[in-house]
Amino acid sequence: MSSAEMQAARKDARELEQALTQALEEYLRVDQASLGGSGLGADPEQGGAKLQRLENAVADLIDKLHAHIERMEGMGSASNQSVAWKAQISRLRQFLQSSQADFRRTREALRHKMESAALLQSARERTNFSEDDVHQRLYEKEREGIHSSMKMMDENIGRAIAVQDAIRSQRERIRHATGRLMNMAESIPGINQLVAAATRKKTRDNMIVAAAIAFFLCLTLWWIIS
Numbered sequence: 001m002s003s004a005e006m007q008a009a010r011k012d013a014r015e016l017e018q019a020l021t022q023a024l025e026e027y028l029r030v031d032q033a034s035l036g037g038s039g040l041g042a043d044p045e046q047g048g049a050k051l052q053r054l055e056n057a058v059a060d061l062i063d064k065l066h067a068h069i070e071r072m073e074g075m076g077s078a079s080n081q082s083v084a085w086k087a088q089i090s091r092l093r094q095f096l097q098s099s100q101a102d103f104r105r106t107r108e109a110l111r112h113k114m115e116s117a118a119l120l121q122s123a124r125e126r127t128n129f130s131e132d133d134v135h136q137r138l139y140e141k142e143r144e145g146i147h148s149s150m151k152m153m154d155e156n157i158g159r160a161i162a163v164q165d166a167i168r169s170q171r172e173r174i175r176h177a178t179g180r181l182m183n184m185a186e187s188i189p190g191i192n193q194l195v196a197a198a199t200r201k202k203t204r205d206n207m208i209v210a211a212a213i214a215f216f217l218c219l220t221l222w223w224i225i226s
Helices: 003-028 044-077 083-127 131-225
Strands: none
Touching: 003 044, 003 083, 044 083
């Protein structure tokens, strides 16, 4: 890659960068004031056409700058790229990304304004109301929506309170059941003592009976022998 080609590529890049900057500045100035109070001006079609022309111009410059950056990278791959050349390509890519982000953000905002203005204009034409009347009706509709949302929220809060009361009642029942279980657990040692006493008494009785049987058996044997 010759020095003349590099200089020409840098010059083209600067021109594209300046042209894109100017186009973006003009596009960013297109707001409700430039398109009219409603966002479309007196002639919606004319305002929309103006916006479309600016969008096409910015998009075309973005595509051209992207292609030029790709061409510069291709030129550099054919030879050793200098640090300055790589830095310029990197800066151009950052500028391109920033321009694309600004373009997308502004385009979405302007289209939203134009759609809202078109809906407002359509509503005004259908109802033959003034702009203030349309705004008043839209305000009332919005207020009704907020009222419905608040009513639904109150119902949800009421259901939540009912669930909370049910949980509290269930907790009280569990507490009472736990108390009864604790009482039963405290009475278990007494039951164990009664069972142990009955077992000891039965063992003692069995020993007495065994001793008596042994005594009479020994007495019988002695009588037979003698």
